[in-house]
Amino acid sequence: MKLKSIVLSVCGSLAVFGMANASPLDTDPMLTLDNYSIPVGVKGAKIAKVISSCGSHCSHEISIEKDTAGIFTVDKHGAIALKKGVALKADSPVFVYGITIKSGCESKEFELVKDQFIKNKVIAHRGAWKNHEASQNSRNSLKYAIEIGCEASELDVWMTSDGEIVLNHDPSVGGKVVEDNTAADMATVPLKGGDYVTTLAQIIKDVKKQNKTRIVIEIKASLKSQERTDELTAKVMKLVHDMKAQAWVACYISFNYNSCLISAQMDPTARTAYLSDDKSVNDLKAINMWGIDFNYKMFEKDANLIKDAHAAGMTVNVWTVNKKEDLVSFLDKGVDYITTNEPEMLLDIIKEKKSK
Template structure:
């Protein structure tokens, strides 16, 4: 076995170069296209499915992954996750495909659905509540603990401790509201993957200790480990984090938070979306339509005023992040 230090370095440097451009399976469509296989190293070479225990899928020489011609995925099928292993050349990778029952209601619960429920913000309880009420996404914030574990906290400190200077064991001694404790990103993934209606909206926090790229790579390694790409949306105030995510996965749905980049700049850097504050959007609300024309998705945070929700919905925003998801859900019914 590798010594612990070298094992950690190997994990940090882990590289995956096979990707799908989509991981969700359309419902009730025979022979539906699921996604296309891509190899960052170059052209595909004899792509094939090595393992498909469901016997539902086919992969052609162009890398198109489809349901078999006479197969359609029923909405009431007992399973919603399907794992396949594919190969191209001497490279192989396993992916989890997910029946597409994800909500499309624009509602992103800020730090989970915590304000009107019993749980703490950024907790497994607030995630469960966001899922329970039917949000399209549940947003949460992640830092690295001092021993390199991604953990949830909005602020750089929690319970009187600086997250990046505190071990996971010490952080998990902190008691939050309703008996919640500080969860790890890994625990959050495990909980989110029990369902297929609500996306995880992962905010990767900038680091004053120079650990932003380490955080990004560590989280990405967990995402590949659990094959949870179908559930993931990414956001960050750190543009280098956004670009690193796109480098790791060219099809990752990454949105930038800080507000100063134009849709054209984001498109040039292959960033999927802009996720700007109300203040930034209100300076020029036409940016929503400019972004739409450029193929850039739009989100606005943090919108708690019902009148502003109405205004932004009328203006055509794609998503709204809010501490009042229950109110917004009523508006988008």
């Protein structure tokens, strides 16, 4: 991957969020953009709006501090665009452009990515592992999800005893309880295909080597305390920002309601979805959830869920759908994403539908 650099600068005072039942974490809102992908072949393309850490009401002067590529501009309202007459070529090997933005006294680096991301609705549940020599939630399962052409690869994260973020679905793996062991301990647990239990940081490094497939990060609820879940959530959000990986994260999801609140408050532009079925579409819309993300049985109980979510401007993901007839049915119903253990089957169905 070739990398060019651009830097923007934004300065503003941080606001501290008040949140019911939340532990006293550093969950201040972060300086963000409302988009991180650059359209291909569009001269002077509009890319993103800068969202200050003190909210959209801030009136700090916004400027580009550094732009090594020399192709970006930002106006007084914080709108980032390609310079007049400039367009990205599809066949150029460069697909990542670094930026640093300044607003007031705050500066932050970002990476904008040439938008060649796949949009086919296929979310590989815990990666593509079932038909490959790969374990769930592994580097190999991500690799195969990328190779077969999924829109995104879903993964699950826990926090170790020493505060690191590692991948696994269940509370334990290889006889080790994740929350009771260090990251170094977990890294000794062997998986299929020569893999070992890995960290979210390593997965982010892997996914950033390409611009076709994104990741969906499920934040697991601690079995020890809500405070640990809150801490994990804040660490995930900060890690993604620190590694400038926002463009590669399709969505943050969790069964833990407070985790979703923290994600949405730390980064109001982040795509966030709540997995439990105890909230209505209107409830989720009210707390800035990007979409609904329910088990397929919920859609059988309420035939209006998809229509109601779309009417509210929300996306619809359904999980975990593995039977061919169900995959076809949800495609026909117009859901936006399908999470499945059978991504190859779903890709074949989509290909067959397009050929008709």
